[in-house]
Amino acid sequence: MIEKTIKISMLYDFYSPLLTERQRDIIDYYYNQDFSLGEIAEIFSISRQAVYDTIKRTEKIMYEYEERLKLIELYSSRAETIKKTFIQVEQLDKLIKKNAPKEELEEEIRVIKILLTDIHN
Template sequence: MIEKKLEISMLYDFYSQLLTEKQRDMIDLYYNQDLSLGEIAEDLHVSRQAVYDTIKRTEKILYDYEEKLKLLHLFHSKMINIEKIQEKVFALEKKIDASASTEELKEEVSAIKLLFGELLNN
């Protein structure tokens, strides 16, 4: 459940402006503020069933947006490339400290440049 909660929260961050105010409020209260369905229903003066239905419909809408726009996927891809670049920079630093040959250093720099290119093109 924690994985879904995090995923919905991230989808909400990317796509909340495409939702109605009511949808934004309910998703925010349920996933980000950790309120129960009953608490949300009481706060918004609606039935618990209405809150449940709205949350389920909004989750589907968020997943549909992601399927079409792929912003979360793109974000994850960029984060992976950033982590790879960081690893390469640390490896380059170690090679410099170990007095690696100019050729080895150039290879590491080329690999970093390639990763930066992928990051910018995604």
């Protein structure tokens, strides 16, 4: 359940602007604020079943948005490339501090440039 909660929270972060205000609120209450179906039903003066149906329908909508737009996939890919770039920069820093040969430094710089190009594209 925790994995699903994290996934829905990520979908919500990326796609909530595309949802109706009611969908946003219900998903926020349920996943981010840990309200029960009953508590949400009271807030909106609707049945628990209506809350449940809205949650399931909104989850489906957000999964479909991700399937089409792939914003989380793109974000994750870029985040991984940025992480690799920082590792390479740290490696370059170590090489500089130990007065590594120019060729080693140039190779590290070449790798960093490739990674930065990946981030940009």
